[in-house]
Amino acid sequence: MSLQFIGPAQVLEDGDVVYPAILNGKSLQCTFSYEALQDLDPDSVEGDSLKLFANHQLKLLSIAEKKILGGHIVDGAVHLFSHDLILD
DSSP: OOEEEOOOOEEOTTSOEEEEEEETTEEEEEEEOHHHHHHHSTTOOOOOHHHHHHHTHHHHHHHHHHHHHTTOOBTTEEEEOGGGOOOO
């Protein structure tokens, strides 16, 4: 399985962030809910989705990779929500 996160991150109208990837030569969209971004950093006063994503990009892409490898792809996309976070 060949997976490449190619970016760049973009904010959707609802505040979610989408990050493009390539899986086995095919386009894949990784979406991260605004709520998940906020839950990852509950003490932050940051309201900017892109900044929240950038601050935790490695952790978020790692979680997305686990979901992809686990087969949680629907219609060319993988979606990360608050319940997908592994909080320390």
